[in-house]
Amino acid sequence: MQGISLRMARSDDAAAMTVMQRASWLAAYGQVLGADLLEQLDVTAHLQIWQSRLAEPGPRPMLLCLDEVVIGLLYWQPQQEAGQSSSLIRAFYLHPDHWRQGLGASLWQAVAMQMRRAGCHSVKLWLLDGNHIGEGFYLRRGFVFDGEERTLISLGQPCLQRQMSRLL
Secondary structure: OOOEEEEEOOHHHHHHHHHHHHHHHHHHHHHHHOHHHHHOOOHHHHHHHHHHHHHOOOOOOEEEEEOOEEEEEEEEEEEEEOOEEEEEEEEEEEOHHHOOOOHHHHHHHHHHHHHHHOOOOEEEEEEEOOOHHHHHHHHHOOOEEEEEEEEEEEOOEEEEEEEEEEEO
16 A cells, blocks of 8 residues: 655755656646756756755745655745735645546645645745646635736747735
């Protein structure tokens, strides 16, 4: 029997988180940005980003594990807006082998509870335009597009992101 578990990330999880996130990126963003472009991402730099984030104070990423293997993560941070505590999802990824099995929903529910316990009243995230898999997931969980957009340069290409939000 395979065991699904949720736990907070530890500093020694950075490599497993990097491998899982890269697989998710290729599957979700490959058609948007191009798989060739995504494969050019520097693995060492990506690993160093997670190592740095895991060393930061504050909320740690929540991991979804299958028999202790990291298959998903949700990383958020609290923020203040107009005197209200809110949260920003910085990263939410599930390995594509486990999409559409209810596991992402379970991870979301656990982290939403953490956000509420931390006093957050709402949550926001930035979604890469064209990420239809992510868009459908978030819409089914009550997120809406709030009209905010930004364009970032990633791997030399402009990437439009649209902000989504919902009340907790």
